[in-house]
């Protein structure tokens with residue numbers, strides 16, 4: 001038996017592959033295009049492991065995907081591949097349309113053809129699990145109830161609009177062709193191997209480098225945060241027992257304003273790797289121009305997955321963020337290796353124009 005994972009060299013995908021193979025011997029075919037966000041170093045511990053087949057390539061390449069499906073006959077496809085960063089989608093939306101919408105469409109077509117040719121029981125057992133985000137639901141006011149699975153779609157950024165479109169395609173392939181799909185919409189993840197363009201790893205990396213900690217706007221935007229390994233366990237559970245055609249929201253019951261997140265990171269670094277001048281890392285916080293169209297609040301109601309599938313996060317924010325900061329302190333060479341010229345160009349592009 002095997003599963004095909006797309007985007008398994010990215011942040012969540014690589015954590016998923018590592019956790020999968022820590023828990024089972026089932027073969028993982030890992031298809032990843034290795035964009036700036038894909039990093040084979042995340043998978044270094046699997047080098048030479050016959051349970052992991054890494055294939056560099058595009059999930060939108062139907063011929064390649066058809067070949068992989070025919071060759072390995074996976075019982076499931078888990079789709080992580082995407083462009084995932086809101087700020088990048090603002091600077092350059094086209095990649096998001098191509099990858100998240102057109103790429104997902106091509107994947108669906110290849111999977112539909114494969115699934116259509118399976119024999120009875122394999123056909124019945126097959127699943128396509130599409131990994132999506134809470135951002136498709138738009139922005140909540142302070143006292144609004146958290147997003148449930150039936151919340152209307154109201155995406156506000158090119159990123160969330162492209163993910164919303166991919167969710168709709170996945171839904172349509174179930175409704176029209178009967179493709180056995182599952183969709184998960186998860187809140188903000190954090191943890192090991194998180195590329196330092198997103199809030200938490202950027203703050204850790206900048207703090208340690210003595211650089212400014214750029215807080216957008218007033219820093220009171222709220223996100224729900226989930227430790228990445230809890231997201232991975234939720235996906236495994238949905239794959240195992242989720243009802244075909246259903247959507248499951250995944251979250252950590254853990255809403256926090258950005259500024260509180262930055263303060264927590266500073267406090268942990270003050271404790272674990274104090275600045276040589278004895279001052280707090282908080283001194284490095286700089287308020288910068290807000291993100292255009294910045295969603296004010298996301299909150300996930302994760303009661304369906306808890307009620308139906310018995311899933312709950314294992315980490316609290318306090319335990320998860322401590323593990324995360326420790327991981328970055330222990331993996332400085334990983335951090336150095338991802339800060340390539342292209343990374344520095346991105347930082348320049350995103351932050352140079354934001355007046356302090």
Ligand code: NAD
Nearest residue numbers: 007009010011012033034035037038058059082084188189
């Ligand atoms: P990421 O940007 O770290 O990784 C994406 C991976 O996809 C990279 O390895 C990249 O090389 C690969 N990829 C991109 N285009 C590809 C293509 N055409 N073919 C094959 N591979 C391709 O993203 P992430 O944070 O790991 O997110 C993974 C998925 O989870 C995405 O679909 C994202 O929308 C969703 N998600 C992310 C979060 C979060 O907080 N990061 C939360 C909820 C949902």
Ligand code: TYD
Nearest residue numbers: 086188197198199200214215216221223258
């Ligand atoms: P991010 O990690 O990019 O995730 P998302 O936009 O998908 O939620 O950003 C999380 C929050 O942190 C978001 O409200 C934007 C904010 N933010 C900053 O304040 N400063 C930064 O440098 C970054 C990257 C994000």
